[in-house]
Amino acid sequence: MTATRTVPSPRKTPTAASAFRPEVQGLRALAVLMVATYHIWLGKVSGGVDIFLLVSAFLMTLSFVRKVEAGKPLRLVRHWLHVFKRLLPAVVVVILAVLVASRIILPQSRWPDVLSEAWASLLYRQNWLLADTAVDYYAQDHSGASPLQHFWSLSIQGQVFILWPIIFAVSALAFRLLRRPFPRLGYAAVLSVPFGGIFLASLAFSITETAGNQAYAYFDTRTRLWEFALGSLLALAIPYLKPGRALRVVLGWAGLAAMLSCGLVLTVDRSFPGFVALWPTLAAAAIIVAGQSGSPIGVDRILSSRPLVGLGDNSYALYLWHWPVLVFFLAATDTHAPNLLQGLGVLATSLVLAVGTTRFVERPLRDWSWPERRSWRTAIVIAACGAILAGPAALWQSNLTAETAAIAAQPRELTPGAAVLAPENAGKPTPEAKIIPAPAAMKDEWADIDGLCIDQNVPSNPLLQGCLQNSKPEKVTKRIVVLGDSHAQQYMAALGPIAKERGWEVVTLLKGNCRFGAESAERDADCNAFNKASAAYVLEHKLDAVFTVASLTHVEAPFETEVPGYLEGIKPFTDAGIDVVGVRDNPRFSMNMPECVQKKGPDSPDCNAPLAESLAESSPLDDYVGKVPRLHLMDLSDLICANGTCPAVVGNVYVYKDDNHLTKTYVQTMIPMFKERLLASTGWD
Numbered sequence: 001m002t003a004t005r006t007v008p009s010p011r012k013t014p015t016a017a018s019a020f021r022p023e024v025q026g027l028r029a030l031a032v033l034m035v036a037t038y039h040i041w042l043g044k045v046s047g048g049v050d051i052f053l054l055v056s057a058f059l060m061t062l063s064f065v066r067k068v069e070a071g072k073p074l075r076l077v078r079h080w081l082h083v084f085k086r087l088l089p090a091v092v093v094v095i096l097a098v099l100v101a102s103r104i105i106l107p108q109s110r111w112p113d114v115l116s117e118a119w120a121s122l123l124y125r126q127n128w129l130l131a132d133t134a135v136d137y138y139a140q141d142h143s144g145a146s147p148l149q150h151f152w153s154l155s156i157q158g159q160v161f162i163l164w165p166i167i168f169a170v171s172a173l174a175f176r177l178l179r180r181p182f183p184r185l186g187y188a189a190v191l192s193v194p195f196g197g198i199f200l201a202s203l204a205f206s207i208t209e210t211a212g213n214q215a216y217a218y219f220d221t222r223t224r225l226w227e228f229a230l231g232s233l234l235a236l237a238i239p240y241l242k243p244g245r246a247l248r249v250v251l252g253w254a255g256l257a258a259m260l261s262c263g264l265v266l267t268v269d270r271s272f273p274g275f276v277a278l279w280p281t282l283a284a285a286a287i288i289v290a291g292q293s294g295s296p297i298g299v300d301r302i303l304s305s306r307p308l309v310g311l312g313d314n315s316y317a318l319y320l321w322h323w324p325v326l327v328f329f330l331a332a333t334d335t336h337a338p339n340l341l342q343g344l345g346v347l348a349t350s351l352v353l354a355v356g357t358t359r360f361v362e363r364p365l366r367d368w369s370w371p372e373r374r375s376w377r378t379a380i381v382i383a384a385c386g387a388i389l390a391g392p393a394a395l396w397q398s399n400l401t402a403e404t405a406a407i408a409a410q411p412r413e414l415t416p417g418a419a420v421l422a423p424e425n426a427g428k429p430t431p432e433a434k435i436i437p438a439p440a441a442m443k444d445e446w447a448d449i450d451g452l453c454i455d456q457n458v459p460s461n462p463l464l465q466g467c468l469q470n471s472k473p474e475k476v477t478k479r480i481v482v483l484g485d486s487h488a489q490q491y492m493a494a495l496g497p498i499a500k501e502r503g504w505e506v507v508t509l510l511k512g513n514c515r516f517g518a519e520s521a522e523r524d525a526d527c528n529a530f531n532k533a534s535a536a537y538v539l540e541h542k543l544d545a546v547f548t549v550a551s552l553t554h555v556e557a558p559f560e561t562e563v564p565g566y567l568e569g570i571k572p573f574t575d576a577g578i579d580v581v582g583v584r585d586n587p588r589f590s591m592n593m594p595e596c597v598q599k600k601g602p603d604s605p606d607c608n609a610p611l612a613e614s615l616a617e618s619s620p621l622d623d624y625v626g627k628v629p630r631l632h633l634m635d636l637s638d639l640i641c642a643n644g645t646c647p648a649v650v651g652n653v654y655v656y657k658d659d660n661h662l663t664k665t666y667v668q669t670m671i672p673m674f675k676e677r678l679l680a681s682t683g684w685d
Contacts, residue, residue: 021288021291021292022300022303022304023292023299023300023303023304024059024288024312025308025313026302026304026305026308026309027051027284027287027303028051028052028315029303029308029309029310029311029315030048030256030259030260030303030308031048031049031052031259031284031315032048032311032315032318032322033048033311034047034259034260034263035048035322036318036319036347037343037347038263039322039323039326040322040338040343040346040347041337041338041343042263043337045263045272046262046280047259047262047263047266047272047279047280049153050227050272050273050277050280050281050284051280051281051283052153052157052319053153053156053157053227053228053231053281054227054228054230054234054281054284054285055231055284055288056157056160056228056231057164057228057229057230057232057235058231058232058234058235060161060164060232061164061191061232061235064164064165064168065187065188065191065235065236068172068187074165074168074172076169077375078378079165080161080165081375081382082378083161084158084161084382085365085382085385086365086366087154087158088382088385088386089361089362089365090317090320090357090358090361091121091122091151091154091320092122092386092388092389093357093361094320094321094324094357095118095148096389096392097324098114098118098147098148099114099118099393099396101147101324102114102147103396105328105331106328107595107598107599108439108440109439109440109442109443109595109598111396111440112400112440113146114146114147115393115396115397115400117129117146117149117151118148118389118393119393120148120151120155121154121155122386122389122390124154124155124158124159125155126148126149126152126154126155127152127153127156127221128155128219128221130152130219131218131219144331145327146327147323147327149323149327150319150320150322150323152219154320156221156224160225160228164232167194167195168191171187171190171193174190175187178190188239191232191236192233192236195232195233196229198225198226198228198229199226199229199230200226202222202224202225202226203275205222205223206223206224206273206274206275206277207274207275209222209223210223210271210272210274211274214270214271217273218272218273227273227277230285234285234289238291241289243290245294245295245298248289248290248291248293248294248295248298249295249297249299251286251290252286252290252298252299252300253299254283255282255283255284255285255286255299256283256299257283258279258280258282258283259280259283259284259287262279262280262283266279287299287303292304313358314351314354314355314358316358316362317353317354317355317357317362318350318351320357321349321350321357322346322347322354325346325349325353326346326350329342329346365381400440401440403440404440404441406434407434407436407438408437408438408441410433410434410436414431414433414652415433415436415651415669416430416652416653416669417650417651417652417653417666417668417669417670418650418651418666418669419669419672420650421638421639421642421650421651422639430651430652434652435597435602435649435652435653435654436652436665437654437663437665439594439598442594442654442663444664445657445661445664445665446489446490447489447490447491447492447496447667448492448493448664449469449492449496449508450468450470450496451468451469451471452467452468452469453467453468453469453507454469454472455472457469457507457541459533461536463533464509464537466509466510467508467509468507468508468510469505469506469507469508470492470496470500470506472505473499473504473505475503476503476504476505477502477503477504478503478504478505478544478545479504479505479507480495480499480504480505480506480507480545480546480547481508481534481537481538481541482507482509482547482548483509483510483516483531483538483546483547483548484514484515484516484549485510485511485512485514485515485516485549486510486512486513487515487549487585487586487660487661488508488510488516488547488583489508489510490662490664490667491547491549491583491667491674492506492508493662493667493668494667494668494670494671494674494675495547495678497668497671498674498675507543509530509537511526511530513527514526514527514530514531515549515552515564516531516534516548516563516569517531517565517566517569518531518564518565518566518568518569519532519565520564520565522564531569535569535572535573538573538578539572539573542576542578543578544578544579545578545579545580545581546570546573546579546580546581547581547583548581548582549582549583549585550562550563550582550583550585550621550624551563551584551620551621552564552620553586553587553588553614553615553660554588555588555659558616559613559614559615559616560585560619561616561620562620562623562624566624567624567627567628567631570582573630574628574631577630578630579630579632579682579684580628580630580631580632581632581633581681581682582621582624582631582633582634583633583634583635584615584619584633584635584636584637586636586637586640586660587609587614587615587640587641587646587660588614588659589609589656589659589660590659591606592658592659593607593648593655593658594648594654594656594658596648597648597649602647602648602649607647607648608645608646608647609645609646609647610644610645611641611644611645611646612644614641615641615646619637621635632682633681634677634678634681636673636674636677639670639673640655650666653669654666
C-alpha cells in the first residue's frame with residue numbers, strides 16, 4: 001500500500017535480489033483493485049490488504065539486506081524521515097479533503113468521530129482506535145461508516161516501518177559480531193531468526209485472539225505482524241528459490257486464482273486475521289516466487305504489463321481515496337450500496353483523484369532534492385505536513401467544543417423534553433431553543449452507571465463479570481437488579497437518580513441484544529446462558545425487585561411483540577416474593593433519528609414516524625395482566641410518542657441517540673413522570 005518503487009539492482013548473489021520487480025508492482029495493482037471492488041460492490045473484505053502488508057515487508061527487507069551486504073550504514077533516523085516524508089503528503093491531502101466533505105455532507109453528530117479519526121490517522125494509531133470501539137469494518141452497509149476507517153492498515157504499516165528497521169539494525173550488529181567466529185554465516189540467516197520467531201508467535205496469537213475476540217483482533221497490530229514477517233522471510237528465501245519455467249507458470253496462475261477467489265470462497269470478514277489469512281498471503285507469495293517466468297503464458301506477462309504496473313504506481317493513493325469517495329457517495333445519496341454504474345463512477349473518481357495525488361503531490365515531493373540533503377530539512381517537511389492538517393482540525397474541534405458548551409448551558413426551561421407531553425402541558429407551545437444534546441455530545445448519551453459491582457454484589461459466575469451498580473446508599477431501603485439489554489440500561493438515566501433519592505441499591509446485569517426471558521430458541525446460546533446466570537444471581541442474592549423491558553420492538557411489521565419466554569423467565573422471581581417491573585419497549589426505526597433531524601430538520605415527516613408503524617396498536621403488556629402476581633407493568637409510550645407520531649425531537653430534546661436508543665438527556669426529562677408511575681404501579685412507599 002506504500003508508494004515504494006525502488007531502482008533495479010542486478011541479482012549477483014543469493015541474497016542480493018532484484019530491487020524492482022514489475023510483477024510485484026502489478027500484484028499491488030490487483031490487490032488494490034480487489035480491495036476497492038469488494039468494498040464497492042460486494043460489501044466484503046477481500047484479503048487484498050493482507051497482500052499489501054506482505055509486499056511492503058518483502059520490499060523493505062530486500063532493501064535493508066542490500067544495504068548491509070554492501071557495507072552501507074543503515075542510518076535509521078534518516079530512513080524513517082525519508083519514509084514518512086514520502087507517505088505523509090498524500091495522507092494529509094486525503095484527510096483534509098475528508099474533513100471538508102464531512103463538514104458539507106455528514107450530519108453534525110458524526111463530526112467529532114471524524115476529527116478523532118483524523119488525528120489517529122495522522123499519528124498512525126487509527127487501528128487501535130477502531131479496535132477499542134470494535135468497529136464493524138466488514139459491515140455490508142457502508143453508508144454510516146467512517147470515511148477514515150480504512151486508515152487502520154496504514155497505521156499498522158507505519159508502526160511496522162518503525163519496528164522493522166530496528167530489527168534490521170540489531171540483526172546487523174549481531175551479524176558483524178558473529179561473522180568472525182562464523183565466517184560463512186550470512187546476514188539473511190541471522191535475520192531469519194527474529195522474523196521466524198515473530199511469524200510463529202504472532203500467528204499463534206492471531207489464531208487465539210481471532211477465535212476469542214475477532215472484532216478486536218482484526219485491527220490489532222500484534223495479530224498482523226506475522227504477515228509482515230512472512231514477507232520478510234520470503235525476501236530472505238527468494239534468492240534460493242529457483243523453480244523451473246513450468247513450475248513458475250503453475251505457481252503464478254495458482255497464486256493468482258487463490259488470491260482473486262479468497263474473499264468469495266472464505267468468510268474473510270468473520271475469520272480474519274487468524275490462520276485463514278494464510279490463504280491470500282501464501283497466494284501472493286506464490287506469485288512472487290514465480291517471478292519472471294520467461295514464458296509467454298506466465299502470469300507475469302499480465303502483471304508486468306504497462307497498465308497494471310502504472311496502476312501499481314498509483315496503488316497507494318488509490319487505496320487512500322476509494323473508501324472516502326464510496327462513503328461520501330452513499331451518505332450524499334442516502335443509498336446503502338451502489339449499483340454497477342454508480343460503483344464504476346466511484347472507482348473512476350477514486351482513480352482520477354489517485355493519479356492526481358500521485359502526480360502533483362506525492363511524486364514532486366518525493367523527487368524534491370532539498371529535503372534529502374539534511375535530515376533536519378526532511379523533518380521540517382514532515383512537521384509542515386502535520387501542521388497543515390493539525391491547524392484546521394484543532395480549530396474545528398475547538399469550535400465544536402465551544403458550541404457544545406453553549407448548547408448545554410441553555411436554561412432548562414427552554415428544553416423541557418418529555419415534560420411537554422404531560423397532560424398538564426397539553427397545548428402549550430415549546431419555547432425556541434437549540435436542540436439538546438449538541439450533536440457533538442451525542443456519543444455520550446448512554447445512561448451512566450457508577451461502576452463495577454462491589455462487595456456482596458460481585459457475581460460468582462464469570463458470565464456476569466460486567467456487573468455494574470450505582471453508588472451504595474448509606475442506608476439501603478431496597479435492592480433492585482436491572483436485567484436485559486441496552487433498552488433496559490437506558491432507563492437507568494431515570495431509575496438511577498430516583499434510587500439515590502430513595503436509598504435504593506441498583507445492580508445491572510446487561511448484555512447487548514439480549515432481552516431477559518426464559519430460555520428460547522429465538523435467542524442465541526450466549527444470550528440464553530447469560531439470562532440463566534442472571535436469574536440464578538437474582539435468586540441467590542434474594543433481591544427485592546427486578547427491573548426489565550417487557551415487550552420487544554422491531555423495525556418492520558410486526559412492530560412490537562411479547563418478549564420470548566418473558567412470563568416463564570420472571571415467574572421464579574415472583575414465586576420467591578420478588579417484585580418485577582416490566583416496562584414497555586420504545587420504537588425502532590430504519591434511520592438514525594438525530595441524523596435525520598440534522599439533515600432534514602425536526603419537522604420533516606421522515607423524522608416523525610407514524611405511531612402505527614412504530615408500536616403495536618394494543619400493548620403486548622396487556623396480555624400479561626393478572627397472569628403473574630407481583631408483576632408491575634409500566635407503559636411510557638405516551639411520553640415518547642404523541643398525536644399519532646413518534647418524533648425525533650420533543651420539547652427541544654433529541655428523543656433518540658441513534659435508530660433505537662433513547663438519549664440519556666431525554667430519559668432524564670421523564671424522571672418526574674417515571675417516578676410517579678413507578679411508585680403508583682408497584683405501591684412502593
